[in-house]
Amino acid sequence: MTTTLNDLNPKNRRAADILIANDRGGYTVPSAKLYPFQWNWDSALVALGFSIFDPDRAWQEVESLLSAQWDNGMVPHIIFWKVEKSYFPGPDQWGTADIAHNPPTSGITQPPVAATVIQRLLAEDVDAHRDRAAKLLPKLDRWHQWFLDARDPDGLGIVAIMHPWESGRDNLPDWDRPLSFIDTAGVGTYHRRDTDIVNEDERPKNNDYDHYMALVKFGRDCNWDTKTISRDCPFWVAEPGMNAILRRAERDLIAMAKLLGKDDIARRAASRLARLDTGFEKLWSDDVGGYVTLDLRRDEYATGLTSGSWLALFAGHVEPKRAGKMATTLSHWLTQVNRGVPSFDPNHELFDSIRYWRGPVWAMVNWMIATGLIEHGETDLAERIRADTEALIEQSDYREYFCPVTGRGGGGSGFSWTASMSLYWASRPTGDVISSPVLTPTTPEQEAK
Numbered sequence: 001m002t003t004t005l006n007d008l009n010p011k012n013r014r015a016a017d018i019l020i021a022n023d024r025g026g027y028t029v030p031s032a033k034l035y036p037f038q039w040n041w042d043s044a045l046v047a048l049g050f051s052i053f054d055p056d057r058a059w060q061e062v063e064s065l066l067s068a069q070w071d072n073g074m075v076p077h078i079i080f081w082k083v084e085k086s087y088f089p090g091p092d093q094w095g096t097a098d099i100a101h102n103p104p105t106s107g108i109t110q111p112p113v114a115a116t117v118i119q120r121l122l123a124e125d126v127d128a129h130r131d132r133a134a135k136l137l138p139k140l141d142r143w144h145q146w147f148l149d150a151r152d153p154d155g156l157g158i159v160a161i162m163h164p165w166e167s168g169r170d171n172l173p174d175w176d177r178p179l180s181f182i183d184t185a186g187v188g189t190y191h192r193r194d195t196d197i198v199n200e201d202e203r204p205k206n207n208d209y210d211h212y213m214a215l216v217k218f219g220r221d222c223n224w225d226t227k228t229i230s231r232d233c234p235f236w237v238a239e240p241g242m243n244a245i246l247r248r249a250e251r252d253l254i255a256m257a258k259l260l261g262k263d264d265i266a267r268r269a270a271s272r273l274a275r276l277d278t279g280f281e282k283l284w285s286d287d288v289g290g291y292v293t294l295d296l297r298r299d300e301y302a303t304g305l306t307s308g309s310w311l312a313l314f315a316g317h318v319e320p321k322r323a324g325k326m327a328t329t330l331s332h333w334l335t336q337v338n339r340g341v342p343s344f345d346p347n348h349e350l351f352d353s354i355r356y357w358r359g360p361v362w363a364m365v366n367w368m369i370a371t372g373l374i375e376h377g378e379t380d381l382a383e384r385i386r387a388d389t390e391a392l393i394e395q396s397d398y399r400e401y402f403c404p405v406t407g408r409g410g411g412g413s414g415f416s417w418t419a420s421m422s423l424y425w426a427s428r429p430t431g432d433v434i435s436s437p438v439l440t441p442t443t444p445e446q447e448a449k
């Protein structure tokens, strides 16, 4: 039986009302003031929340996202559907008007969680959604291929990001050192808008922004040419979150392609996945004891684990000994804070419990980590993370993120992906946390069959 808005309990109804309030007609803004356009991974994750009470609207969300795909296959990180001066950097700074289809977009991408979301939307009712999914599969296939062509041209099996914003985890301490080599002399003056809306101690520092803008300038100056970017971009870093989400996306794309009889797509995705599964091991650091960021320009590992490190469990099968070690380290993290999962190692000197991505907890990262934990048999740990997420939202409402020590909310308010994750996962009773069939992690050989 389909759930409608009227069937939702008061808590879930409030979460649904946030999504409805942030709906701009076919796409949803992450937060009305801070992020007034369509963002890539926000949008995909928001579709899961809509799927609880309005499946048609959930499909529209991913359809509008993928409608902005560039000719080269990239799906951009921001789609500027309308003119809105309250956000910086806007279309003029990105300079994509000649490349993007109408409307203008940013020039970079974000973690490709869309295939995983679409697999779940499809699994809810394959017969009802088959045609809509079939139209999106070729777009996902081309986007995933773009990642390997544009961001792994040397065939390492790990994709790079050319800007911290591509990771979606904008201000991680992992970026500090790679960014420190970038010349910001040509950036000029500009007016940040984010700190007009949110406390400065919750946002990146001005020095970080200068580096972000230097990279936007670099991309704009080469007209976002992927060859120039991979060869010359001063920031070229492979990180576990992006790579894990891409691997998971390939697995879910393969599952859908097989279900819908798209054998050519399944074959291409399986071949990409084999390369990515092998390459991912390059991100393992014995020194740090986990999967960490690798600066590909200097061949240098980051010194701390991040919430992205645990996404290796979401990406696919991790052998039991290593998965057990990861679960033990994660459990230890959770003894250092009141509510998990912090976005950065709480024992590290660069941990900052309230500043953007340097410590706070994000609901949608928690969902991905918990999903990976369940798939590796770590159900108690997964349940702790779900309950922590629910408690944080209960305490501080639907904020962008939460302090793992005090539970205080940070960043934007009335935040779409927090509402979506609450509806889809965090406020659901144990045992009902994942509403659609989940793939059993398989090996690439099994997937190729």
Ligand code: DGY
Pocket (backbone or CB within 6 Å): 077, 088, 089, 165, 170, 194
């Ligand atoms: C911002 O403006 O901070 C966004 O996160 C960039 O995507």
